[in-house]
Amino acid sequence: MATLLNVNGVSKRFGGIHALDEVTLAVQEGEIYGLIGPNGAGKTTLFNCMTGLYSVSRGEILLDGRPIHNRKPHVIVELGFARTFQNIRLFANMTALENVLVGRHVRTHAGVFGAVLRDAGTRAEEAASRERARALLDFVGLANKGRTLAGHLAYGEQRRLEIARALATEPRLLALDEPVAGMNPAERRQMAELFQRLRAQGLTLLLIEHDVKLVMGLCDRVAVLDYGRKIAEGAPNAVRQDPTVIAAYLGTEAAA
Secondary structure, eight states: OOEEEEEEEEEEEETTEEEEEEEEEEEETTOEEEEEOSTTSSHHHHHHHHTTSSOOSEEEEEETTEEOTTOOHHHHHHTTEEEOOSSOOOOTTSBHHHHHHHHHGGGOOOOHHHHHHOOHHHHHHHHHHHHHHHHHHHHTTOGGGTTSBGGGSOHHHHHHHHHHHHHTTOOSEEEEESTTTTOOHHHHHHHHHHHHHHHHTTOEEEEEOSOHHHHHHHOSEEEEEETTEEEEEEOHHHHHTOHHHIIIIIHHHHHO
16 A cells, blocks of 8 residues: 655744654555544644644655645645644635535636636536535535535534535545534544545545544554654554553543
8 A cells, every 4th residue: 555645753843842743654545544642732733734834843744755844735735635624614604515616726727817708618617616516515415505504504514514625626635633523423423434435435534533432443543642742653453552542642441
């Protein structure tokens, strides 16, 4: 299995605070890779470094062998790395369909002149984007919500809409920051099933999540951060039984 994402010795400092300290990990193509750890461990900071929101202080990040650290977020998306956020970031006053179409922008070619002149190529591209957006809404279980304002959707539906918008960019790697936070058990099961279907279609998933049961049951491999350092990595069962991880994060009850 080929390595899709390499994080090599990445450090991130905010003044005198070491948010990340020499973190190294590799995500294989087609796997679901989990990233867990206590609050403040540096998980979201690492996501932000991967996706261009933060620059790295040291180290490198490679997507399919190409450096992406310290590049602009839209460039990283164009290269095939999309993400969702811990706090939902939808356009609340736009419809669900319009929100997904925003994600399609990175894969369309019509510019200002095309939008003004409305030539045949532009119209065909817009029609194809709408068809793809509707298909993605259907895929995440929102087929009948296309005309609903994003702000009027239920919380779990908004989470799925965020995923649909990210999928509209046609990523190879999708990073999900606490995608089931605040969901009830039924919604969590639905999301886990969605992640499995995404993987079945060849997408690689990188997952931050505090639901340890979900992570251990879903992920192929798991890495654990604590105080900005990676303290463990491996198969879920091995990580669950690691004494360092038990002491730092899981506790004896969760490890049992």
